[in-house]
Amino acid sequence: MKKFLLFVAALVALGILLANLGPMILLGISVWLLYVVFKKFMKSETTAGKIGWVVLGLIITSVAVSNVYAVIGLAAAYVLYLVYKHWNNKGDSETEVFTSNDPFTNFERQWAELKK
Known part of the structure; x- marks a missing residue:
């Protein structure tokens, strides 16, 4: 069921x-x-050149702002990455179950839980 989802x-x-x-x-x-x-x-040295570059920059900025929906596409790409990463994840079988009262064993268990 997990793989289907x-x-x-x-x-x-x-x-x-x-x-x-x-x-x-x-x-x-x-x-x-x-x-x-x-x-x-x-790099522009003249005032007219700087004004021209600012106007062109504002026009390009308006194009960039109109394509803000691309962030949704980037989020979808990230979701695809996460699905690819978790596709063959076995779950809890990667970590061992520790039942000892030894403090070092308990530390290792807690450290493994923190890494998840």
Whole structure:
């Protein structure tokens, strides 16, 4: 049942990722263009050149803000990563069960629980 739910979650996340692929690409391009505009702005020596780069930067910023839905696509990609990571997880069988009263054994058990 767990693998079925992981499969359904992966399908939903894949659909969301594919639906937001265009905005994700445009957001990446606009962030890169903002970086280029910032570098050109810093190298510009004239006031008119700086004003031109600021105007271009504001236009590119408006494109980037309009593609804010790409964050949903990034979240879907992260969900796909989590599903991939937990697909073959065996659960609690990876850690041993300690029943000794030895303080060092109890420490190891508690340390293993903290690592989860």
